[in-house]
Amino acid sequence: MEKFLLKTGIYSFTISFLLLFVVISREKYTTDLNGMSSIEGTSYPDFFFNLARYSIIISIIAVVVIYFVKFKNKK
Secondary structure, three states, X not given: OHHHHHHHHHHHHHHHHHHHXXXXXXXXXXXXXXXXXXXXXXXXXXXXXXXXXXXXXXXXXXXXXXXXXXHHHHO
16 A cells, blocks of 8 residues: 555656646736736746645645545445
8 A cells, every 4th residue: 555655646746746837837927006017937946846845735635635545445
């Protein structure tokens, strides 16, 4: 079961990192009170740290869910 949970963690981290890389944009569009809009870009290290943080959270949730599903099916 540990190998299955480890594979789940690794695959969910990799897949979520790649999907988030495609989906999340580095630029944020902001509008001030006068109606002027501007683009604020995040640096690449901050962008990748955010992607890694979100991927770790998603993989932990996936491992916990799979653990409880396997535990429930075992009984």
